[in-house]
Structure formats: C-alpha cells, structure tokens
C-alpha cells in the first residue's frame with residue numbers, strides 16, 4: 407500500500423444474459439444485489455464488504471471483464487497517483503463521479519497487458535450487509551448459496567508482464583508476492599499484492615491482450631469450498647476443476663463458470679506475507695504442480711479457456 | 714430416448730444421442746465422448762466451436778467474438794449453445810492456436 411492504493415474495489419463483468427447472470431451471482435454465489443442503473447447494469451456486493459458494490463454486471467454480446475478497480479486511501483493520494491501515471495507515460499481517462507452509481511470519480515488506464523484498470527477514492531459506505539455496526543452478530547442468517555465473504559482478486563491473461571510489473575510495483579505500490587520463472591529466468595506469472603494477502607491481482611503470460619481468466623471470491627473454510635462444490639452440482643453449473651489446492655498461494659479452491667462462460671473461483675486459506683518476506687518462486691517445469699497441487703498436471707482449459 | 718436426435722461428428726466418426734432442448738456439447742459429455750473440446754459450456758470461450766454440415770438446430774446466446782453473424786450463417790457455431798431440431802452432422806474445427814499453446818505447456822511443465 408506504499409502509494410495509497412488500498413485494495414480491490416470492484417470488477418465490471420460482461421454477461422450474455424443478465425437474468426441468468428444475476429441468478430448465478432446471487433442465488434449461487436450469495437452476492438447481494440444493491441442497485442441497478444439506467445444502462446441496465448446490476449450492482450452486487452458480498453456481505454462483509456463495507457462499500458455499496460464490488461461486482462457490476464453489464465449485458466453485452468461478448469463476455470469478459472470491462473475493468474477492475476482498486477480503492478485508494480483518499481483524494482490527495484488519488485491526485486498523486488494520477489500524476490505518477492501520467493509521468494510514467496500512461497494515458498489516463500477521467501470517469502466522472504456518479505458514472506457508476508454512488509461511486510466517486512475514477513481514474514481509468516490500460517496496463518501493457520491490455521487490461522483496463524481504475525483507481526478511485528470514494529464509494530458510498532453502506533456497512534457490512536445484514537449485521538449491525540455496533541455489537542455485530544457473527545453473520546447474517548439470510549444469505550444464499552455459497553455465502554461468499556468478499557470479492558478477493560482477479561487473474562488476467564496477457565502479454566508484456568515485465569512492463570505491467572513495472573507499472574503495478576513502481577507506480578501503484580504493489581509488491582511481488584509470488585512468481586513463475588521459465589528456464590531463462592523470464593517471469594511468466596506474477597502474483598501482486600497490496601496487503602498481507604497472497605494476491606490482489608495476478609497475471610499470467612498469454613499472447614493475446616486483455617483476456618480474463620477469473621474473478622475470485624473468498625470463503626472461510628475448506629468445508630465451505632466443499633459445500634460450494636455441492637451447490638455447483640445441485641444447480642448443474644459448469645465446473646472447471648476442483649475442489650483442489652493451488653501450489654501458487656497454497657489456497658484451497660474450486661473453479662467454475664458463470665452462464666456466459668466467465669470463470670469464477672471460490673477459495674479459502676492461502677499464504678500470507680509481510681514486507682520482510684521474499685517473493686515465492688515456482689519454476690515453469692513445475693507449472694502443473696504450481697497451478698493444481700494435487701493433480702500436478704495442467705488441464706488444457708486452464709491455459710486456453712478465457713473470456 | 715425415443716425422440717432423441719442422432720449427432721454425428723465427422724472427424725472422429727463418433728455418434729451420440731441428444732435430447733430435444735439439450736445442448737450438443739452436454740449430450741456428448743454425458744455419453745463420455747471427447748470429439749469436441751469442452752471449455753466454459755456457456756458460449757463464452759469459443760473452445761467448442763464446430764461446423765454444422767447438415768441438420769436443423771436452434772442457437773442460444775454465443776459470444777460475438779467467437780461467432781460473428783457471418784460465421785453463424787455458415788454453420789460455424791458453439792456446440793455448447795446449439796440445440797438440435799433434427800439429426801445433425803457436425804465437424805470439429807481444428808484449433809491451431811489452442812494446440813500450439815498446449816504443446817508448449819506440455820513440454821514445459823510435464824517433461
């Protein structure tokens with residue numbers, strides 16, 4: 407958080423069919439619908455999140471990720487970051503306050519990997535959903551489906567990992583938590599964090615720019631991951647792989663798809679970092695184990711099925 | 714089973730039944746066949762692209778990137794998003810890009 411970039415704030419996901427998508431993200435994942443706007447976008451949040459929304463769904467004729475945003479500590483930090491981005495040679499676009507309902511102005515830019523990111527400092531604080539601010543109960547009793555705790559991170563596929571690293575680490579203040587290096591020492595995967603979390607954003611090298619691998623949501627326990635797997639079967643939802651463990655981050659995970667083919671993850675556990683920790687390195691020869699710790703083999707889908 | 718349609722995949726010669734209202738990809742998966750690659754099953758990734766050589770079918774929503782209107786008109790569609798209205802003959806399109814990526818990874822990660 408060296409430059410005032412605090413945490414993942416929201417992700418806007420394109421879906422082919424809004425009704426099917428809303429049902430998936432609310433009934434199955436357990437996100438809560440908090441608003442809709444005149445463009446037809448639907449705003450959702452996980453119950454522990456304090457701001458009004460963290461996931462925005464937009465109906466379009468191709469699925470994928472429009473942008474992911476990070477919340478910045480305050481307006482002065484946002485202004486400084488804006489200057490730093492410009493100085494770094496990044497084109498920025500100012501999105502006015504209110505373009506997303508109850509969200510302050512956003513600074514939008516494209517990373518060398520081809521993905522669009524945003525920074526913002528203000529969003530309506532609505533508090534954790536379903537519990538009081540004073541003397542809060544452990545959890546609200548009327549949650550649905552997987553009852554996901556929070557939107558946690560995204561994994562993006564694209565080229566130019568080195569330039570993207572430079573932008574995220576040197577301009578935005580992320581640090582490298584974990585990486586995969588090929589035989590020549592070139593980084594082919596980078597897991598970047600702002601906090602003690604294993605990652606807030608991750609990139610894997612891919613020739614095509616701007617591809618979306620998954621949006622991930624946090625669960626508390628392995629039991630919750632197994633329960634998520636049960637719900638995926640009960641609802642005949644398209645599964646990718648799991649429940650299993652990742653080598654990278656050591657999180658316990660399951661991958662599945664939303665009705666438009668965007669990949670979702672729910673996971674629990676995983677490593678933590680402090681500023682005195684060195685990045686964890688995996689060798690590309692061990693990529694199978696790094697991704698799927700139990701199978702130790704990549705399925706073809708992990709590398710090629712993207713939106 | 715009686716009102717099921719028969720789907721023939723030309724390259725592998727595989728034949729399988731597909732119930733009305735069931736997607737061709739789902740029917741294939743249920744019968745343990747692998748002649749069409751399975752990705753997201755949601756019309757988003759383009760992994761299951763096939764060409765329909767003969768027969769009638771309905772389409773669900775498919776990503777425009779993978780199935781622009783021109784492709785759709787000539788039967789290049791996504792197996793996870795087509796629902797047969799008659800027996801179908803399909804052909805699984807070769808995927809040079811996907812195959813190259815897999816070969817590289819296989820040599821890199823699986824010795």
Ligand code: FES
Nearest residue numbers: 752753754759793
């Ligand atoms: S499997 Fe992804 S488009 Fe059919």
Ligand SMILES: [Fe+2]
Nearest residue numbers: 561620622671
């Ligand atoms: Fe993840």
